[in-house]
Amino acid sequence: MLCKICIFTILLATFGTWGTWAQLCIPEPVETIELNASTLSWSSSDNCEGTQYMIIIRSAGIIEYEYTVDSLSLDVSFLKLCRRYSFTVTPSADHILGLETSLDSGIALPEDTDIVVQNFTGVQIGEDVLIQWYVDENFTNCITYYHVLSWHEDTDTPDSLYIGQNGYLVEHVAQCMNYRFDITVHYNSVNGTTAQFNYTVPEKTNTPTLVELRQGSSQINTTWSLEKYSLNRCNITALYVNGTHFNQTYEIVDAPERPDVLVSITSLRADTMYYFNVSTENTAGVSPAFLIAVQTLEIDPSVD
Numbered sequence: 001m002l003c004k005i006c007i008f009t010i011l012l013a014t015f016g017t018w019g020t021w022a023q024l025c026i027p028e029p030v031e032t033i034e035l036n037a038s039t040l041s042w043s044s045s046d047n048c049e050g051t052q053y054m055i056i057i058r059s060a061g062i063i064e065y066e067y068t069v070d071s072l073s074l075d076v077s078f079l080k081l082c083r084r085y086s087f088t089v090t091p092s093a094d095h096i097l098g099l100e101t102s103l104d105s106g107i108a109l110p111e112d113t114d115i116v117v118q119n120f121t122g123v124q125i126g127e128d129v130l131i132q133w134y135v136d137e138n139f140t141n142c143i144t145y146y147h148v149l150s151w152h153e154d155t156d157t158p159d160s161l162y163i164g165q166n167g168y169l170v171e172h173v174a175q176c177m178n179y180r181f182d183i184t185v186h187y188n189s190v191n192g193t194t195a196q197f198n199y200t201v202p203e204k205t206n207t208p209t210l211v212e213l214r215q216g217s218s219q220i221n222t223t224w225s226l227e228k229y230s231l232n233r234c235n236i237t238a239l240y241v242n243g244t245h246f247n248q249t250y251e252i253v254d255a256p257e258r259p260d261v262l263v264s265i266t267s268l269r270a271d272t273m274y275y276f277n278v279s280t281e282n283t284a285g286v287s288p289a290f291l292i293a294v295q296t297l298e299i300d301p302s303v304d
């Protein structure tokens, strides 16, 4: 029983292979492969009938795409610009493969492409600001470097930076400081159109700190220091002293020096506790209050 099946199989196998043996045709390799902007094309392999072509596209040695087609060209517009690929074309006829032909080529950036940065953002991280920008993602492999010129309010000559990534950290910025950035993309030995951006560090209130306190029997003198211009240049307009028994407003014309502010509260009663809050107002609004409680001195009987 087993043997009958064996013989039948052998016969079938023999006749089967003998049948194709007569027509066995190994397709000749394709002679040329060409790549223009978006199309891979190759010469035909003509010696067999019904020849098909297997296309393998590798990048850095790894197979990324594989196709089998009847035509003599393939649309490869989906490949990434400025990346190198290896293309192999292997003809096949009736499941018999011929020899492969290869082409190594980069995908060229079309002539007159202008790469311009866009979507500029600035994010404050502590005392620093992270500046970032983007280019159309089709072009990311093409960029050699970015050239950044940056100015702030106090500079006439800009800082000039050549950087490989699409952003950098601007360190120790001052609140309300204005910056200007000119960013140019360098690629294929040309420069794209320069894009210009302005950025202002977000405003923040300016909390005063007490540097000196002098008490008398009818007076309290306090001296207040303001956050320096180098840290916070949001324009200060006033300093408020709000107490249960007095309110005073000191108008301030802001200047880079930011001198300390002397607050003198007079006509007070001797030996009395006074509570008051000191705050400043700048373009960001009124700062949190500095709370203070001060006792006036007893009247000195020796002074009369």
Ligand SMILES: *[C@@H]1O[C@H](CO)[C@@H](O)[C@H](O)[C@H]1NC(C)=O
Residues within 6 Å of the ligand: 036, 037, 038, 039, 041, 073
């Ligand atoms: C690329 O080749 C294809 C087919 O050969 C042709 O249709 C197309 O116009 C060519 N494109 C360019 C930019 O030369």
Ligand SMILES: *[C@@H]1O[C@H](CO)[C@@H](O)[C@H](O)[C@H]1NC(C)=O
Residues within 6 Å of the ligand: 118, 119, 134, 135, 136, 137
């Ligand atoms: C830029 O921002 C726009 C809108 O927010 C978005 O559609 C676009 O994809 C962004 N472009 C890049 C290159 O990130």
Ligand SMILES: *[C@@H]1O[C@H](CO)[C@@H](O)[C@H](O)[C@H]1NC(C)=O
Residues within 6 Å of the ligand: 077, 078, 136, 138
């Ligand atoms: C980027 O590639 C996509 C897909 O190929 C295309 O639709 C788009 O127009 C391309 N963008 C630019 C700016 O060439």
Ligand SMILES: *[C@@H]1O[C@H](CO)[C@@H](O)[C@H](O)[C@H]1NC(C)=O
Residues within 6 Å of the ligand: 147, 184, 186, 189, 190, 191
């Ligand atoms: C591109 O800009 C750089 C400065 O960023 C300059 O040195 C170079 O000459 C420019 N190249 C071209 C081709 O304009």
Ligand SMILES: *[C@@H]1O[C@H](CO)[C@@H](O)[C@H](O)[C@H]1NC(C)=O
Residues within 6 Å of the ligand: 180, 196, 197, 198
């Ligand atoms: C940036 O600011 C400068 C002066 O403050 C102004 O002339 C320029 O038009 C601004 N640029 C942008 C892109 O807003």
Ligand SMILES: *[C@@H]1O[C@H](CO)[C@@H](O)[C@H](O)[C@H]1NC(C)=O
Residues within 6 Å of the ligand: 214, 215, 216, 219, 220, 221, 264
């Ligand atoms: C407070 O300041 C005023 C004016 O500067 C001064 O005359 C007075 O003596 C000071 N009082 C005290 C207690 O320091």
Ligand SMILES: *[C@@H]1O[C@H](CO)[C@@H](O)[C@H](O)[C@H]1NC(C)=O
Residues within 6 Å of the ligand: 235, 236, 237, 252, 253, 254
């Ligand atoms: C700051 O405020 C003063 C007084 O209001 C004003 O004269 C000055 O121009 C302001 N400075 C800036 C840089 O806004």
Ligand SMILES: *[C@@H]1O[C@H](CO)[C@@H](O)[C@H](O)[C@H]1NC(C)=O
Residues within 6 Å of the ligand: 242, 243, 244, 275, 276, 277, 289, 291
């Ligand atoms: C001082 O500030 C505190 C908290 O901000 C508030 O509760 C208090 O009423 C203020 N005192 C005066 C005199 O404004």
Ligand SMILES: *[C@@H]1O[C@H](CO)[C@@H](O)[C@H](O)[C@H]1NC(C)=O
Residues within 6 Å of the ligand: 242, 243, 244, 245, 246, 247
């Ligand atoms: C001072 O101003 C605060 C509010 O800012 C108010 O509650 C208080 O009554 C005022 N004190 C006097 C003596 O006017």
Ligand SMILES: *[C@@H]1O[C@H](CO)[C@@H](O)[C@H](O)[C@H]1NC(C)=O
Residues within 6 Å of the ligand: 240, 241, 242, 277, 278, 279, 286, 287, 288, 289
């Ligand atoms: C102090 O008084 C001024 C003026 O009335 C007010 O704008 C400010 O908010 C007050 N400051 C505090 C800390 O209450």
